[in-house]
Each structure stands twice: as C-alpha cells, then as structure tokens.
Amino acid sequence: MRESDLTACGVLAADRGWPPEQNKWRLLLGACEAYGIDDPADGLAATIVLTRYGRQLASVGMMLVASRFGRAGLGSRVLVHVLGLADPAVVYLAATSYSRALCEDLGFRAIDTVDRHAGQFVPERRAEPLSRVRPVANCDLSYLAAVDLRVFGADRWPLLTPLFGVAERALVAEDQHGVPVGFAACWRNEQDLVVGPLVGGSTATARSLVAAAAAGVGGPVRVDIRGCHAELARWAISRGLIRCGHATLMVRGGELPGNRDELFAPICGATG
Numbered sequence: 001m002r003e004s005d006l007t008a009c010g011v012l013a014a015d016r017g018w019p020p021e022q023n024k025w026r027l028l029l030g031a032c033e034a035y036g037i038d039d040p041a042d043g044l045a046a047t048i049v050l051t052r053y054g055r056q057l058a059s060v061g062m063m064l065v066a067s068r069f070g071r072a073g074l075g076s077r078v079l080v081h082v083l084g085l086a087d088p089a090v091v092y093l094a095a096t097s098y099s100r101a102l103c104e105d106l107g108f109r110a111i112d113t114v115d116r117h118a119g120q121f122v123p124e125r126r127a128e129p130l131s132r133v134r135p136v137a138n139c140d141l142s143y144l145a146a147v148d149l150r151v152f153g154a155d156r157w158p159l160l161t162p163l164f165g166v167a168e169r170a171l172v173a174e175d176q177h178g179v180p181v182g183f184a185a186c187w188r189n190e191q192d193l194v195v196g197p198l199v200g201g202s203t204a205t206a207r208s209l210v211a212a213a214a215a216g217v218g219g220p221v222r223v224d225i226r227g228c229h230a231e232l233a234r235w236a237i238s239r240g241l242i243r244c245g246h247a248t249l250m251v252r253g254g255e256l257p258g259n260r261d262e263l264f265a266p267i268c269g270a271t272g
Contacts, residue, residue, distance in 0.1 A: 001034040001047070008036075012044045015066050019190050024268055027166065028062065031159050032271065035081065037074060045069050048078040050085060051271045053154035057257060058086040060093040061270025076102055083252070090254040094247035094269035108250035113227030114269060116245030117236045118192055121214035121221045124239065131181060131205045133212035136170040144172070144183050151199050152272075153258020159271060160197075163187060171212055173205045184209040185267070192222035198265035203231045206264040210236070224265050232264055 001009070003026060010020035028034055032051040039045040046069065049062040060082055065074045083091060083106065094114050095103045136144065145157050164170050169186040182200030186193055195213045200206040206229070214221045223241060225233045226249070237243065247269055266272045 001029060001036045003029045005029065005034070005036065005044070008044045009034075009047060012047060012064050012066055015068075016064055018064070021189055023166065023187065024189050024270070025062075027162060028270060031162050033082075033085070034062070035078060037078065039066060039069075046074040046078050048082055049270050050082040051159065052086065052089070053152075053156050054089075056089055057154040058089040058091050059270065059272045060086075060091060061268070063093075063099060075099065076106075079103075079106060088253070090251060090256065092249065092251040092256060092272060094266075094272075095250050096247055100248055100250070103250050103252075106252070108252040110248050110250050111256070112249040114224050114247045114249055114266065115227060115233060115243050116222060116224050117233065117241035117243055118220050118222040119241045119244075120219075121211075121217065122240040123211065123215065131173040131175060131200075131208040132178075133171050133173045133208050136164070136172050136183065140172050140180065140183075143180050147180070147183070148197070148199060149258075151259050151262045153256065153260075156271075159267065160185070163267060168193065169213060171209055173200060173209050173212075181205050182209055182262075184213055186213040189222070189268075192220050193217050194268070195221065195223045196265045196267050197263070198223065199263055201262055203229065203235075203264075206232050207235055211239075214239075224269065226264060226266075228261070229264050 009025045028049050032049050034049045036044045037046040046065045051059045167185040167187045171184050172180050173182040175181050182205040184195050184198045186195050
C-alpha cells in the first residue's frame with residue numbers, strides 16, 4: 001500500500017472501532033512495508049504493516065480485518081504473508097487479546113507487556129528535574145543514532161528520521177556533566193501527544209523526558225510503557241496518566257537484540 005491508501009486505512013480502522021490515526025498511518029505507509037487485501041465491494045478487507053530493521057530483526061503491526069470478513073482467515077493470511085517476507089529475521093509484535101492465540105499458533109511467545117497510559121499530565125512540584133532536558137540539536141543526531149543502535153540492537157534510523165521530521169518535540173536528556181543519557185520524540189496521534197520512542201539509561205531519565213515532553217501540553221499525553229518498567233508506570237499513574245490499553249509483546253525466531261532495559265516505550269505498537 002501507499003499513502004494513497006490512507007483514507008481506506010482510516011475507514012477500515014473505524015470499522016473495527018479504532019481511531020483513524022492518520023499521522024501514524026502516514027508515517028507507516030511512507031517508511032514501512034504496508035500490505036492490504038482489497039474488498040471486492042470497495043475499500044480494504046485487511047491490512048498489515050512490516051517494518052524491517054536490516055535482515056536480522058523485523059516488527060509486525062496494524063493487523064486489521066474488516067468486521068464483515070471476521071473469522072474468514074484473512075488475519076492469518078496477511079500475518080503468514082509478512083512472516084514469509086521477513087524470514088530469517090527475528091520478528092516481534094504487540095498482540096491484542098484477539099490476536100494472541102493466532103500469534104501463538106504461528107510460533108510467537110510472550111516476553112513482556114506494553115501498557116498504554118494516557119491523560120492530562122500533572123507536573124511534579126520539583127525545583128530541579130532529575131536530568132537536564134533540552135531540544136535535540138543537529139549535533140546530537142550521530143549520538144542518538146549510536147545510542148539507539150546500542151539500546152534497540154538494530155538500525156532503526158530510517159524510521160526515526162521521518163519521525164523526527166513530523167515530531168512536535170525531540171528531546172535529549174543530559175547528566176550533570178552535560179553527557180547525553182537518553183532521548184525521546186513527541187508526536188501527535190489524534191488528540192494525544194505520544195512520547196515515543198522513550199530511551200533512557202534509568203527510570204529517572206525517562207521521568208525527566210516525559211515531564212519535559214508534557215510541559216505546557218493542553219491535551220492528553222500518551223506513553224506506551226513496557227511492563228518491565230513498573231516503576232515508571234506507577235509514576236505515570238501518579239501524574240494523571242491512566243492505564244487504558246494493554247498488549248502482549250511477543251517474539252518469534254529468537255531473542256530481541258540490544259540493551260532493552262533502557263527502552264522504556266516504543267515509537268508505537270506497530271514498530272517497537
């Protein structure tokens with residue numbers, strides 16, 4: 001699929017009770033491999049998105065099947081299709097309660113969870129942030145690429161570059177010596193300001209980045225927090241972000257690379 005399919009993707013999402021998420025779909029259609037099955041009547045019967053990170057790692061997301069084709073095997077068909085394209089890479093995805101059984105049948109195993117937290121952010125009454133946070137400058141880009149490669153374990157710069165292009169804010173956190181220790185992108189998805197990816201050497205750094213991202217935002221803030229970072233999740237809830245969505249992080253074909261303890265939130269569920 002191409003960007004010309006954006007409207008049809010929104011219609012299919014609405015059919016399943018999802019928001020249109022045009023900004024996210026536009027990013028995925030431009031930077032990833034999106035596949036669809038046409039509905040003979042009109043529009044799309046099914047979609048799926050494959051994001052490749054070299055030959056060794058890939059993610060799958062946005063698996064949608066029109067309600068009128070439910071239980072017709074289209075979900076299995078599109079997932080098997082992209083798994084064949086991704087082979088021999090390790091493949092991971094964020095499975096909903098509806099898709100988890102299918103993913104297990106195809107060899108995926110659960111390794112973590114991802115919980116959506118969203119709401120009106122309430123700032124802390126703190127004199128100084130835990131880490132100094134400032135806007136990303138051009139001179140930071142090579143650092144961001146190197147840090148993300150170490151944490152994520154694969155090169156996702158081809159996806160981060162267009163994301164930074166549409167992000168409302170891109171932030172870097174520094175320690176007391178001015179050394180960068182984490183970063184985040186903040187981009188608009190419907191009414192939410194999404195903080196993702198969120199990469200930091202510690203929970204304190206992640207908290208500072210989220211707080212800086214949310215500063216002055218008039219509407220809801222969203223962070224999709226990995227289940228292994230329960231401390232950050234508890235802090236987010238204390239700041240007014242309500243847990244309002246849940247998915248199971250699953251992997252097939254091996255282990256996820258990188259230092260994932262420093263990856264607090266993905267770009268989005270479809271890409272990791």
